[in-house]
Amino acid sequence: MSEYDSAKSRFTALVQEHFSALYGAARRLTSSPSDAEDLVQDVCLKAFESIDELERIEFRRAWLLKVLYHKFIDRRREFSRSPVDQADTGADSFEPEQIARSEIRPDEQLDRDARIVQIIRAMGILNKDDCSLLALHDIEGYSLDELQQLTGLKTGTIKSRLYRTRSKLGRLLSSEALQQPILKVVGGKK
Amino acid sequence: MNCTEFSEQVTALTAGTMPEGNRDEYLAHAKVCAGCSAALRGRHATLLVEMLPLEEPPAGSFERIATNVTRSRPQRGTSRSFWSGAAFGGAVAASLLAIVLMLGVFQPPADPAQTVAEFYVSAEEPRMMHVAIEVDRALPGAEISILLTGNVEVQGFGSRRELNWSDDLDAGVNKLSLPLVASGEGGGQMVVRLSHPDSEQLFVIDLPLDSEVS
Structure with a gap:
């Protein structure tokens, strides 16, 4: 077996079973299938570069998803630097009863689509580690125990960070600046 | 009711699985606590993302990406340019x-x-x-x-x-x-x-x- 075939075989053995989960998560975060593939390809490149580390990891899917959320934020920042301050960004105008109601009426569907765009945008403004921790817990369904083993953080620390990040996300979603499209050149020769 | 208790139950509150009596108490707290109010909004946001359907990858996409990735030489610690798709050839060439x-x-x-x-x-x-x-x-x-x-x-x-x-x-x-x-x-x-x-x-x-x- 050639060196290339060997490398591809190792990569396939480690990543293929998680590929659908990666693509599904990426598709939620991107506006087109090709963007989702680009994002997953970024994750796969990172996995290939770290293949020795990946072979030793127990929670391989969680590791890959964490990289995916990091890469998602990297890409968002390449596209736009948001003027939204990450600190408290404004007053909340919603009623908690509205948010706590989980069912969505058909006439709310269009609003919800626009809302998803805003949410993805706001997630792209979060700190990378905070965003990935929140997404792994709230969206991907990893338990506090699993996150503790993945991150090495204490459970209390994870809870505290989840609370802070949810609050930050909630405040970002209240910000009027988030409602406006942003177009910026991202500069700098690396 | 304090913010720690609220935080621990925010998922149940958002998902609508909290008993009615408790729910009123938690919502009353959210009305007077800016941090928990924002956390409730944030949890509702992540719930909406979680509820999005998971799409299956296009046929052949894993093989295509695996080929692109493994043909590149691993370079630990180097940063790539933003040409993430184009750098690897034809996988997504139509879009880039x-x-x-x-x-x-x-x-x-x-x-x-x-x-x-x-x-x-x-x-x-x-x-x-x-x-x-x-x-x-x-x-x-x-x-x-x-x-x-x-x-x-x-x-x-x-x-x-x-x-x-x-x-x-x-x-x-x-x-x-x-x-x-x-x-x-x-x-x-x-x-x-x-x-x-x-x-x-x-x-x-x-x-x-x-x-x-x-």
Whole structure:
């Protein structure tokens, strides 16, 4: 077996079973299938570069998803630097009863689509580690125990960070600046 | 009720699985606590994302990506440019185009307007066009203008035909990504104008509709 075939075989053995989960998560975060593939390809490149580390990891899917959320934020920042301050960004105008109601009426569907765009945008403004921790817990369904083993953080620390990040996300979603499209050149020769 | 208790139950509250009596108590706390109110909103947001359907990857996409990735040489610790798709060849070539716009300050522009490339837009999905703007020294406060003609839109900007903004261009390559989508037949063109007190350049990019290209 050639060196290339060997490398591809190792990569396939480690990543293929998680590929659908990666693509599904990426598709939620991107506006087109090709963007989702680009994002997953970024994750796969990172996995290939770290293949020795990946072979030793127990929670391989969680590791890959964490990289995916990091890469998602990297890409968002390449596209736009948001003027939204990450600190408290404004007053909340919603009623908690509205948010706590989980069912969505058909006439709310269009609003919800626009809302998803805003949410993805706001997630792209979060700190990378905070965003990935929140997404792994709230969206991907990893338990506090699993996150503790993945991150090495204490459970209390994870809870505290989840609370802070949810609050930050909630405040970002209240910000009027988030409602406006942003177009910026991202500069700098690396 | 305190914020720690609220935080532990925010998922149940948002998902509607909390008993009615407790629910009122938690909602009352959210009404008077800004942090928990924002956390409730944040949890509702992540719940909406969680509820989105999970799409299956296109057939052959794993094999394609695996081939692209494993053919590249692992380079631990190196940073890649933003040309993430184009760097690996044909996997997503239809959606990516690298265009280098040279703004040579202290040099007169060669042509008033140059056609630099083609990029195929689609009505089916937004496609990301990456534009590299290369300048030979830093240009603070450069003016950037994009004018769209025909049936092409920048996603998120609706029917706006002209976008103007000012930005600081660094020496070297500056990157601009534009999600473009066709809004009708015929495609269109995009005119990019880069201007600075020292120089101005116009670039025209043809944007034919993908389905019209044989």
